[in-house]
Amino acid sequence: MRVAIGRAASVAVLIVTACRPMPADRPPPARADFPRELVAFVQRGDGPVFEAAGPGHWDIKVRERGWVLREDGAYKLWYTGYDGTPTGRRMLGLATSPDGITWTRHPANPLVRDRWVEDVMVVKDGGRYLMFAEGENDRAQLLTSADGVSWEPLGRLDVRLTTGGPIPDGPFGTPTALRAGGRWHLFYERSDKGVWLATSDDLTVWTNVRDEPVLVPGPGAYDRDMIAVNQVIEVGGRYYAYYHGCATAGPDARKWSTAVAVSDDLRRWEKYPGNPLLPVAENKSSGVIVRADDGLRLYTMHPAVYLHTPAPE
Numbered sequence: 001m002r003v004a005i006g007r008a009a010s011v012a013v014l015i016v017t018a019c020r021p022m023p024a025d026r027p028p029p030a031r032a033d034f035p036r037e038l039v040a041f042v043q044r045g046d047g048p049v050f051e052a053a054g055p056g057h058w059d060i061k062v063r064e065r066g067w068v069l070r071e072d073g074a075y076k077l078w079y080t081g082y083d084g085t086p087t088g089r090r091m092l093g094l095a096t097s098p099d100g101i102t103w104t105r106h107p108a109n110p111l112v113r114d115r116w117v118e119d120v121m122v123v124k125d126g127g128r129y130l131m132f133a134e135g136e137n138d139r140a141q142l143l144t145s146a147d148g149v150s151w152e153p154l155g156r157l158d159v160r161l162t163t164g165g166p167i168p169d170g171p172f173g174t175p176t177a178l179r180a181g182g183r184w185h186l187f188y189e190r191s192d193k194g195v196w197l198a199t200s201d202d203l204t205v206w207t208n209v210r211d212e213p214v215l216v217p218g219p220g221a222y223d224r225d226m227i228a229v230n231q232v233i234e235v236g237g238r239y240y241a242y243y244h245g246c247a248t249a250g251p252d253a254r255k256w257s258t259a260v261a262v263s264d265d266l267r268r269w270e271k272y273p274g275n276p277l278l279p280v281a282e283n284k285s286s287g288v289i290v291r292a293d294d295g296l297r298l299y300t301m302h303p304a305v306y307l308h309t310p311a312p313e
Contacts, residue, residue: 033262034272038240038289041277041298041308048304050077050095050103058110059093060084064119064134065174065230065286066301068100071124075100075290076148077305078131080118081110090118092133094149100292100299101307112151117143119174119286121231130177130203132157132186138171140188142203159188159198159206167208172196174228180239185232185266187241192226193217195243197266215261215269221247222257222276231288232266239263242298244285245276256285258300278308 052061059081066079075097082088091110095103116136123130129148135141140157157175159167176187184200194213198206217227223245231242239262246256257276261269277298278284284300291297298308 033238033270034260034274035235037296037310038235039260039272039274039277040311042311043278044101044307044309047306049101049307050079050305052081052304053105057081058083058091062093062302062304063090064302065121065288066299066305067120067122068288068290068299069122069124070100070290070292074098075103076122077103078120078122078148079301079305080120090116092117092120092151100290100297106149108149111149112143112153115153117141117151121176121288122148123177123179125179132175132177134173134175138173140172140175140186157186157188157206158204159186160208161211162208164207174230176229176232178232178234180234180266187214187229187232189228192228195227195229209267214267215241215243217245220245220271220275221250221252222280223247223259225249230286233289239266241269242287242289244287252280255280255283256302257282258284258287258298 053059061084062079062081064080066077069076077095079093080090081093082090092112093109094106094111097103117133119134121132129145131143133141135156142154142157143151144154145151159172161167172188172190174189178185184203186198186206187195189195195215196208197214198208200206215227218224224247227243227245229241229243233240241261244256244258246254257280258278259275260277261271263269284306286301288299289296290299295310300306
C-alpha cells in the first residue's frame with residue numbers, strides 16, 4: 001500500500017471560511033512535473049486549526065510531525081504532546097474531526113503513556129494501522145494498532161547498510177514509509193543532514209539502497225543546512241516527497257520551511273524550483289498532504305497545525 005492521500009467522499013461538504021491573501025510572489029510557477037495542485041497552497045483562516053491544550057494539560061505543547069488520515073469522510077489526527085520541557089516525555093495523542101478543521105481530542109489521551117512517541121506517520125495496511133515514529137534519542141520505531149487508539153510497540157527499526165551490517169549508531173529519525181513495487185520503502189534522516197532510503201520485504205529488516213543519502217540540503221537558502229522528508233505520495237506515476245529544511249545561520253536561521261521534490265524511482269530526486277511552498281518567515285514544517293472534497297490539502301504540523309488549501313488561480 002502506498003502512503004495515500006486519502007479518497008474523497010462521494011458527498012461534497014461546503015466549507016466557508018476566510019483565506020489570507022497570497023504574498024505578491026505566490027503562487028510559484030507550475031510545471032508539467034510539478035502540477036499546480038501539488039505546489040500552490042494558501043492558508044485557510046487566520047490561525048491554526050489545532051494547537052496545544054496548554055498549561056494544566058498533558059499536551060502543554062505539541063511538536064514535530066503529526067499525521068492526518070482521512071477515512072470514510074472523517075479525519076484522524078495523531079500528534080505528539082508533552083510538558084514543554086526539553087526532556088519531557090513525548091506522548092501520543094489522537095483527535096478526530098468531521099471536516100478537518102474542528103477537532104475533538106480523544107478521551108483516552110495520551111494513548112501511549114509509558115513510551116516516547118514523536119514525529120509520527122501512519123499507514124493503513126489492510127486491517128491494521130502501522131505507525132512509524134521516533135522513539136527516545138531519535139531512534140525510529142514501529143507500532144501497530146487495530147483501531148488507531150490502542151497501540152502495540154514492535155520495537156526499534158532494524159536498518160542495515162548495503163553490506164548487511166547495522167548502520168552506524170546514532171540518531172535516525174523522521175521515518176517515512178510507503179509500499180511501492182511490492183516492497184516497503186523507508187526514508188529516514190540522520191541529524192537532519194541528509195535523507196537515506198532503505199527497503200524491506202517484511203517490515204523487519206531494512207536495507208539501504210545505498211549508503212549515501214538520496215536527498216541532501218541545498219543549494220537553496222531555505223534548506224541549505226538541514227532537511228527531513230515527511231511524506232511521499234504517488235501522483236500520475238511519479239513520486240512526490242514533501243519535506244522541510246532550514247539554514248542554521250543568517251536572518252532565517254532555524255526557521256523551517258515546507259518544500260517538495262519529484263522522482264521516478266524514489267532514488268533520484270529533483271527539487272521544485274519554486275520551493276519553498278510557504279514563506280520561510282512563517283516557520284511551518286512537517287507538512288503532509290490529504291485529499292479532501294475541495295482538493296488536496298496541505299497540513300503543516302509544527303509548532304501548531306495549520307491548514308492550507310488550493311490557491312486561487
